[in-house]
Structure formats: structure tokens, C-alpha cells
Amino acid sequence: xxxxxxxxxxxxxxxxxxxxxxxxxxxxxxxxxxxxxxxxxxxxxxxxxxxxxxxxxxxxxxxxxxxxxxxxxxxxxxxxxxxxxxxxxxxxxxxxxxxxxxxxxxxxxxxxxxxxxxx
Amino acid sequence: xxxxxxxxxxxxxxxxxxxxxxxxxxxxxxxxxxxxxxxxxxxxxxxxxxxxxxxxxxxxxxxxxxxxxxxxxxxxxxxxxxxxxxxxxxxxxxxxxxxxxxxxxxxx
Numbered sequence: 001x002x003x004x005x006x007x008x009x010x011x012x013x014x015x016x017x018x019x020x021x022x023x024x025x026x027x028x029x030x031x032x033x034x035x036x037x038x039x040x041x042x043x044x045x046x047x048x049x050x051x052x053x054x055x056x057x058x059x060x061x062x063x064x065x066x067x068x069x070x071x072x073x074x075x076x077x078x079x080x081x082x083x084x085x086x087x088x089x090x091x092x093x094x095x096x097x098x099x100x101x102x103x104x105x106x107x108x109x110x111x112x113x114x115x116x117x118x119x
Numbered sequence: 120x121x122x123x124x125x126x127x128x129x130x131x132x133x134x135x136x137x138x139x140x141x142x143x144x145x146x147x148x149x150x151x152x153x154x155x156x157x158x159x160x161x162x163x164x165x166x167x168x169x170x171x172x173x174x175x176x177x178x179x180x181x182x183x184x185x186x187x188x189x190x191x192x193x194x195x196x197x198x199x200x201x202x203x204x205x206x207x208x209x210x211x212x213x214x215x216x217x218x219x220x221x222x223x224x225x226x227x
Contacts, residue, residue, distance in 0.1 A: 035216075045154075045162065045205055047216035061215060095161055103209045105152040105167035112161050 002026040004096055004110035011116045017084040020113045022096035029077040030054040033099045035106055036070060036081045040092040048094075050102050051079055059102065086117045121210035123219035130225040131196050139222045141189040141206030151189040152207045153182060155200075156221075162205065166191060193224070201226045 007021040022034060036048040049060035051070040058070050069082040079096060094113045097106035124142040131137040141151060151169050154162035164173050166182035169189065179194045193200055206219040 037218075044220045045207075045218040047218065059214065062213075097162075103211075105164055105207075106154075106162075107164050107167075107173065109161040109163070 002098065002108045004098060004108055006094075006096060006110040006113045009114040009116070011118065012086050014087055014117055014119055016086050016117075017082055018086060018115050019080055019082040020094050020096075020115070021078055021080050022110050023076070023078045024098070025077065027098075029072075030074055031100075033102045034070075034072065034079040035097045035099055035102075036068075037095045037097060037106075038092040039095070039112075040089070043092075045095075048081065050099070052102065053079065083115075086115075088117050091115065091117045120213050120215065121208070121217050123206055123208065123217055125204075125206060125219040125222045127220070128223045128225060130227055131193075132227045133196055133198060135196055137193040137196050137200070137224055139191045139193075139204050139224065141191070141219050142187055143189070143208065145187060146189050146208065147184055147186045149184075149208045149210075151182065151184050153180075153191045154205045154207065155202045156205065157202045165204075196224075196226055198226050200224060 003025045005023045012018050030053045033050050035050045051058045053072050067084050072079045096110040098108045099106050153166040155165045156162045165176050165180045169184040170182040181192045183190050203221045205221045210217050
């Protein structure tokens, strides 16, 4: 069965960076894209970007351009999302999700990682 | 940028039919996906490509999409269907995924 397991909750100070991991199992990692989505408290889902796990190619939402990096380690079947220059508004739950193609639906999601930005 | 508009809340009695709409300019030419999110949990895909259902999702969940409105229909609503529901489309003009604001379904 497909599982996406994310790293645990984290607390960061403003200006710092955070890296969230997403470990995949139950399928061939490089056959699917990994998407990243975040949800601030009481807010809608917001797409952040994706990584083609086969080629390493990425695409980001303009809302995060310049602050976001997405990488993957195919040997560990794990994708990583790093967000820099954190501010309080970045406090949110961050999700990874799997998609067969970058412009297709997200069929499995990770459990979410709460990132709190506070001084 | 492309905007998806959902009603903030929908209420329905058990056993009745709930309809959750997702409005967007000419959304009928786009593919719409729907997700269910229970409190404190990750979203779950319930309908994709307008009306397809993933395995394991009850037939009570169905979708439609025409002109400026996509609709998620939940028949014979159960208490366990109480959740937030989000629509999603790929906006090819901006190369960006877009989510609706979400609709809280309350089962009376």
C-alpha cells in the first residue's frame, strides 16, 4: 500500500529555514511526481510546487518563488521541501502528495507537518 | 489568476443529498478534482477528472462540471461525511494549481 510519511513538527524563529521530508513507500518512487501544499490555520489549501522525482525538475508557485527549494533522494525514496526566510505567516501545516503527472490529481497525501514560526 | 469560489458551508440532514458547488470562469473546460478533509487530517481524493471515483470511495460521491460551475454531489449523506471539501483545477494560463476556499459540510 502507498504511504507518504513526513517528518515531525518543527518550531523555527523568523528568518530561519525549515526542511520537511516526505518518505514514500509502496510504489516506484520515480514514477510519480511529488507535490507540496500548505494550509495555514483556518485557511484554504495552497499549492507550493512540485518535483519530477525522475528528472529532478521542479516548478514553484510564484507565491514562494525565491524562498522554496524542492529536492529528492531517489535512493531513499524521499522528497524534501525547504522554505527559507521564514516569517510568522509561514506558520502552517505542510503536506506532500503524490501525482501520476504534474498536472494530474493528487491521489495520496502525507500526514502533514506543522511548522510554527515564532520568536 | 484563476479563482475558484465555493460556499463556506452546506448543511444537510442524514440520508439526504448534499451538493457542493465550485464556481470558476468557464470551469467546464477544465478538469476538476475534489478532496475531503476531516479535522486534523490530510485531504483525501474523492472525485477526479470531474466525475471519476478512486477505488474505495463510495458510489454516493459523484461529480459534474459544466459551463461555470462544478458540483460535488453526496447522496444518502452520513454523519461520517462531515468534513471540509475542496475543489482543485490546474490553471494552464499561469501554470499553477488552484484550490477553492473549501466548503464545510455539516450533517444535521
